[in-house]
Amino acid sequence: xxxxxxxxxxxxxxxxxxxxxxxxxxxxxxxxxxxxxxxxxxxxxxxxxxxxxxxxxxxxxxxxxxxxxxxxxxxxxxxxxxxxxxxxxxxxxxxxxxxxxxxxxxxxxxxxxxxxxxxxxxxxxxxxxxxxxxxxxxxxxxxxxxxxxxxxxxxxxxxxxxxxxxxxxxxxxxxxxxxxxxxxxxxxxxxxxxxxxxxxxxx
Amino acid sequence: xxxxxxxxxxxxxxxxxxxxxxxxxxxxxxxxxxxxxxxxxxxxxxxxxxxxxxxxxxxxxxxxxxxxxxxxxxxxxxxxxxxxxxxxxxxxxxxxxxxxxxxxxxxxxxxxxxxxxxxxxxxxxxxxxxxxxxxxxxxxxxxxxxxxxxxxxxxxxxxxxxxxxxxxxxxxxxxxxxxxxxxxxxxxxxxxxxxxxxxxxxxxxxxxxxxxxxxxxxxxxxxxxxxxxxxxxxxxxxxxxxxxxxxxxxxxxxxxxxxxxxxxxxxxxxxxxxxxxxxxxxxxxxxxxx
Numbered sequence: 001x002x003x004x005x006x007x008x009x010x011x012x013x014x015x016x017x018x019x020x021x022x023x024x025x026x027x028x029x030x031x032x033x034x035x036x037x038x039x040x041x042x043x044x045x046x047x048x049x050x051x052x053x054x055x056x057x058x059x060x061x062x063x064x065x066x067x068x069x070x071x072x073x074x075x076x077x078x079x080x081x082x083x084x085x086x087x088x089x090x091x092x093x094x095x096x097x098x099x100x101x102x103x104x105x106x107x108x109x110x111x112x113x114x115x116x117x118x119x120x121x122x123x124x125x126x127x128x129x130x131x132x133x134x135x136x137x138x139x140x141x142x143x144x145x146x147x148x149x150x151x152x153x154x155x156x157x158x159x160x161x162x163x164x165x166x167x168x169x170x171x172x173x174x175x176x177x178x179x180x181x182x183x184x185x186x187x188x189x190x191x192x193x194x195x196x197x198x199x200x201x202x203x
Numbered sequence: 204x205x206x207x208x209x210x211x212x213x214x215x216x217x218x219x220x221x222x223x224x225x226x227x228x229x230x231x232x233x234x235x236x237x238x239x240x241x242x243x244x245x246x247x248x249x250x251x252x253x254x255x256x257x258x259x260x261x262x263x264x265x266x267x268x269x270x271x272x273x274x275x276x277x278x279x280x281x282x283x284x285x286x287x288x289x290x291x292x293x294x295x296x297x298x299x300x301x302x303x304x305x306x307x308x309x310x311x312x313x314x315x316x317x318x319x320x321x322x323x324x325x326x327x328x329x330x331x332x333x334x335x336x337x338x339x340x341x342x343x344x345x346x347x348x349x350x351x352x353x354x355x356x357x358x359x360x361x362x363x364x365x366x367x368x369x370x371x372x373x374x375x376x377x378x379x380x381x382x383x384x385x386x387x388x389x390x391x392x393x394x395x396x397x398x399x400x401x402x403x404x405x406x407x408x409x410x411x412x413x414x415x416x417x418x419x420x421x422x423x424x425x426x427x428x429x430x431x432x433x434x435x436x437x438x439x440x441x442x443x444x445x446x447x448x449x450x451x452x453x454x455x456x457x458x459x460x461x462x463x464x465x466x467x468x469x470x471x472x473x474x475x476x477x478x479x480x481x482x483x484x485x486x487x488x489x490x491x492x493x
Binding site: 011012014039040041042043044045047048049051107140 | 236239240243244246247248250251329330331411412415418419422
């Protein structure tokens with residue numbers, strides 16, 4: 001019961017996510033690249049709910065792509081794409097998706113887009129964390145390594161750290177032990193502790 | 204008397220806490236999520252096979268949905284809470300509980316079939332609206348119904364407790380109608396009315412996975428195959444809930460060993476009703492909250 005949001009639902013949608021980082025000059029991080037590849041069942045569900053592939057040729061046409069991208073990248077107010085960037089311990093504001101594209105590969109729909117930072121951030125040896133998670137765990141994200149990610153500046157490194165149950169467990173247990181009852185709400189959004197993350201450092 | 208009651212409740216809670224602590228929840232959940240992912244993809248593959256006219260497709264799909272039903276049931280859900288609670292508190296035999304478990308899972312599958320058959324085919328309601336309807340109305344309805352059952356358990360436990368503490372002689376037994384006082388005196392789930400209430404509260408909310416299988420099958424002109432697959436999914440869910448029911452009955456028997464006499468049995472039964480009733484309400488309400 002101490003798992004909070006994580007136990008409240010079970011995932012119905014599985015997403016293999018790829019991430020990339022676009023830098024400006026002087027190690028300034030400007031944009032994050034994201035791609036979401038949905039599981040095969042969710043892909044079928046999308047075909048059904050969005051009434052895709054009316055000609056039944058098994059391929060997406062332009063009208064299908066427009067429909068998918070409308071749902072995937074025209075985010076309602078308050079939704080941040082389950083994408084969280086942590087800079088110096090703070091949630092860093094991000095913009096809205098740009099340059100979105102969609103393709104169908106091996107029976108899986110894959111959506112990709114760029115997400116600009118509200119302000120570029122200079123990355124140094126203090127790691128910046130990129131995490132993808134749904135606080136309600138209806139979507140289960142796994143970060144996989146990108147096929148062709150944009151080149152990072154020299155000295156910069158992006159490392160995927162997969163969710164490690166024992167580490168998360170001990171963190172939450174430590175937190176529970178340290179917190180009084182009234183502070184419990186703070187860790188309600190426990191999804192963060194159970195997500196894969198990308199650690200970005202420079203220099 | 205109240206001391207005895209307090210001790211009984213504490214005893215039950217201590218056992219529950221000990222069991223809770225032993226079970227490796229993280230590992231189980233991880234395993235369940237992995238299994239669900241695997242079989243979710245297998246379902247998709249089988250559905251595409253059916254679209255392509257693969258003759259083995261029906262069996263592939265039914266095996267995949269049965270396995271999906273099992274793994275999906277491992278996650279938190281409404282049916283287990285009630286089945287587990289009922290098997291702990293009720294006087295029903297394991298056989299009766301097994302039948303109830305299977306019937307409630309099958310009824311859940313039938314709800315999905317009627318929902319898709321009726322709303323999707325006849326009223327032409329799209330599948331997105333169908334799942335909205337399920338999540339917005341039927342899921343809360345199910346939790347409210349389950350919470351109501353929790354309230355009934357609390358009421359029965361309290362009534363029983365009141366009678367134990369006011370009737371010094373064991374002539375009446377507990378809760379009115381039973382003559383030979385036994386552990387089953389609080390006769391929860393031994394009546395047809397209770398059984399129907401339990402099944403209905405679970406069945407009112409179909410699994411969204413089942414709805415999608417039906418809708419996709421219908422799109423591929425294979426609605427009947429979809430129905431078979433959803434029934435198989437229900438059976439898979441029932442197998443898991445069966446394990447929950449068996450554990451519940453075993454736990455109830457174990458707790459029963461602590462009683463020295465009939466009165467002790469009744470006290471434990473009343474305490475179980477109250478504890479389980481509160482637990483079911485707490486979980487249902489937490490599921491209802493956003």
